[in-house]
Amino acid sequence: MQKRESLYNSSLGLELTLRPLVSEDLPRMLDIEHQGHSHPWAEGVFLDCFKPSYRLWGACLDDLLVGYAVVTYILDEVHLLNLCVHPDARGHGAGKRLLRHLVAEALRESMNQVLLEVRQSNSVACKLYRKEGFEEIGRRPQYYPASSGREDARIMSLLIQP
Numbered sequence: 001m002q003k004r005e006s007l008y009n010s011s012l013g014l015e016l017t018l019r020p021l022v023s024e025d026l027p028r029m030l031d032i033e034h035q036g037h038s039h040p041w042a043e044g045v046f047l048d049c050f051k052p053s054y055r056l057w058g059a060c061l062d063d064l065l066v067g068y069a070v071v072t073y074i075l076d077e078v079h080l081l082n083l084c085v086h087p088d089a090r091g092h093g094a095g096k097r098l099l100r101h102l103v104a105e106a107l108r109e110s111m112n113q114v115l116l117e118v119r120q121s122n123s124v125a126c127k128l129y130r131k132e133g134f135e136e137i138g139r140r141p142q143y144y145p146a147s148s149g150r151e152d153a154r155i156m157s158l159l160i161q162p
């Protein structure tokens with residue numbers, strides 16, 4: 001993949017756009033997933049998400065997928081299951097754009113709350129969520145596998161009633 005600087009060189013006219021993902025995006029999603037997460041999802045987990053109660057959003061620089069968000073709708077709640085941006089594309093607003101987009105879509109579809117779990121050590125993601133208005137509402141002890149043992153999850157929530 002091109003380096004971050006060239007990807008975002010405005011003189012190339014590259015623009016970040018968001019679109020729904022389709023199963024043909026899976027190879028690129030898996031590539032990003034393996035570079036982005038210490039404990040990546042398997043292909044089958046992504047395949048299970050191409051169903052009506054899920055929404056999958058991609059962030060693209062021109063035609064190149066650089067990040068995605070996966071959510072599931074349960075009653076009036078939206079559960080953010082995965083948010084990942086390619087390491088070479090981070091720090092340029094793709095994560096924030098994806099998060100704002102999924103919240104806007106949730107509001108448009110009359111959902112009331114967005115919920116997520118995040119590793120307690122994931123300070124970058126926690127900062128993003130807090131800045132976007134999410135609040136910690138609880139913990140799940142030992143929820144995630146970690147390099148040595150297990151790690152707690154913070155449960156975070158954003159109320160989005162109009």
Ligand SMILES: CC(C)(COP(=O)(O)OP(=O)(O)OC[C@H]1O[C@@H](n2cnc3c(N)ncnc32)[C@H](O)[C@@H]1OP(=O)(O)O)[C@@H](O)C(=O)NCCC(=O)NCCS
Nearest residue numbers: 036083084085090091092093094095096118124125127128
């Ligand atoms: C979390 C993640 C999605 C953020 O994506 P990103 O495109 O780099 O984020 P953005 O550029 O949109 O930045 C959004 C906010 O995140 C925070 N942030 C981003 N990079 C940061 C860094 N290096 N240090 C601290 N905070 C940072 C800031 O609050 C930033 O807002 P600001 O630019 O107004 O200060 C990305 O780091 C990632 O994919 N991480 C690995 C997967 C992961 O942890 N997913 C979340 C699981 S719950």
